[in-house]
Amino acid sequence: MHKILFQIARTGICTEAAPQPDAALRTAAPALNADVLKLLGRALAIRHVDAGSCNGCELEIHAANNPYYNLEGMGIKFVASPRHADLLLVTGPVSRNMEVALRRTFDAMPEPKLVVAIGDCGCDGGVFGESYASCGRVANVIPVDVAVPGCPPAPAAIVQGILTAISAPGRAP
């Protein structure tokens, strides 16, 4: 036990003031946190669905939860069920084999709900495009509020996309 405590003390807190040394993001973060408070009572719950990615975007979503970006420290956390989620984070082009599962996950979420598409594939189908097996971009299957490009997008860009989605006015019902 003392070794664990010593290592924790030696490591200290490495969480960065902002997800990335990006001026725009730094100024946006506090204001958006207020939005999170107002809309969602300081608890944004995210459900992630991989609809057919190469698994690169998943690595960066994991990274957004590491001590440097510390997404959970901002009151944003990942949940296991779509029924508990406010926001759906979707990666990949949507494979036709995942089309139904993605729609059902979206339908299972309570209103109001937001969708953020992650990565070049989520934005426009990426290198996989549309084919007999791929529906292409996420917006071809469910409505998308924010799309974050990148292959894969850096964790800070993912965080930024999530924050942008919360600050945007909701879609007309």
Place this chain on the structure above:
Amino acid sequence: MRAPLPGLALEALPGAVPAWRARCGRDQWIAAAQAVSASGGRLAALWASDERDAGGAFAAHALYATFEGLLWLELAVTANEGYPDLSAIFPGARRLQRAAFDLTGMLAQGAADARKWLRHGAWPAQAFPLRKDFEAAKTFASEDDRYAFVRVEGDGVHEIAVGPVHAGTIEPGHFRFSIVGERVLRLEERLGYKHKGIEKRFESLSLEEGGRLAGRVSGDSTVAYAWAYAMALESMAAVRPSARALRLRALLLERERIANHLGDLGYLGNDGGLAFGLAQFSRLKEDLLRANAELFGHRYLMDRVVPGGVAVDIDAAGARRLLEDGERLEAELRTLRVIYYDHAGLQDRCINCGRLSPQVAASLGVVGLAARASGLAMDARAHPGFAPYDEISPRVTSHRNGDVAARIVVRFDEVLESLALQRRLLEALPSGELRAALPEPAAHARGLGWVEGWRGEVLIALEAGAGGRIRRCHPHDPSWQNWPAIEHAVLGNIVPDFPLINKSFNLSYAGADL
């Protein structure tokens, strides 16, 4: 290579991998498989192709790994007769044969399991996407999947169906558990959810463009795939990258291994109830990824290995930085390793949990770190003549127990070994051009790529078309062989241990769904 059978005319494929190719007859197909099996070889990959535009009918391809190198056998077949089943000799062939049927319609005659695998409901049973007359853009009305799971019956047996959407940030797949109480009687995996037509996509690309797609078959292994693809292309063009380019490739591959092992060690701690481990290892992984971004321009090193060489270089200051980072990381790892090995809670969760015996691992043809944790000390990097590893003598780690703990130990050992290899690579980096020009290969030229990625061996079988296009590209992920191993490793364990067991293998869904 000595032919496994008399009468088999072997043609040596040029390139970095010791590889031979031969066409075989129907009777030789099975006899060769038996001979390879008897001599300790294994089935590395299996696929089929449409040869009607090349004056033939169809072909079945089996790729064997033997002690001498790779042996690629091709059997001409027709749509009606199919090819003789190999799964009785190599059980790992089952899903490969089912996938080959879904994509080309070539049936493994005599196979006990002829259920569909990659095809769910997106295209009808009579359509075969990898036939040349199948239009890639064609879409069909979705059908019900109607997949026949094997049902376990008896007093108190019930099923738990998990997925395709899982509880965490992970890839989609379906697991059907048959359990009594908490104990797992049977696990049946149903994958293919991520099938997005990668092999068909390759056929619409030029050989040059294919590298980018190969690097996205399984994003966590992008360096391994990009290298394997480049190796296949260089093999058919008979070009050898410079010593500097090869060493830089190895540097990138080892950094990919370190990054993935660090991530897994963190999650294994977390799944075993030690959240401290996740915080620590994800911090160390982030440091490594940031150094990648600063020095090589991409956190995961995508598109940094290119046909002919590499797209990045490193100067003396960069090399010094990596060496210093490496020393710091090694010190941290040694501290964390003591904590992991001493932690009673982790020991309780990991030791004897999810055991894969050496016998089962060998019979399924399991590869990579999972094989090494089950007593099978094989590693493509250690294959004689594999440049540049033949100059830096990698040590192959292995462990006998085959449990979650063994797979943790192997990861710790491999990260430390990769850091040692990184040191050897950086301390003696020869000069040389970064990227050699590749002449356009002749139509129907073939090449193989074989790279030991962090998870296991990644293979690429490539055939050139006319005008610098891709005629056929078959990427093979180590997860094909290792997924069935999880079905065995969970037997007799309790359901709550499944996430830990699954994580200890950490297989790719994308890589095997294609």
